[in-house]
Amino acid sequence: MLQQCNRFHGHGSLKFVYKNGQAARSSIATVKYVKNLYRSHSRFAVVVSKKVLKSAVRRNRIRRRVYEIIRLELPYLKNDQDVAIIIFSAEVLLMPHKDLKQVIKNILSQAKLYK
Structure with missing residues (x-):
């Protein structure tokens, strides 16, 4: 799991990112990001709507899978961003880890969040 400080x-916080952030989109998710002027570390949020999956257990499973990918990629990412990853496809739940990791990495690189 990603550390609490990240x-x-x-x-x-989410409203600020939604309103002021830039977006990068893919077929299963959107990344909204904005530069954080007050912190020296990046912060992430993963949002899975009830419209995607009704079951809280399944929504939380998607959230944990994405947080784990972010945790592994964190050393390679910029240190001054607030990032919200909005999942809008239920297929993420059954997607193999390797494919999901590639999709998340592609979205983050499209958003130019890598160092």
């Missing part, structure tokens, strides 16, 4: 949640 996670953020709450409507105020």
Whole structure:
């Protein structure tokens, strides 16, 4: 799991990223990101709507899978970004880890979040 200092949640923080952030899109997810001027480390949020999956267990499983990929990629990412990853496809739940990791890495590189 991603460390607490690298996670953020709450409507105020997410609303700021949604309103002011830039976006990178793929077939299963969108990454919204904005530069954080007050922190020296990046923060991430993974959002899975009830419209995607009704079951909280399944939504949380997707969230944990994406957080794990981010945790492994964190040393290679920029240190001053707030990033929200919005999942809008239920196929992420059954997607093999290797494929999901490649999709997430492609979105992050498309957003130019790598060092």
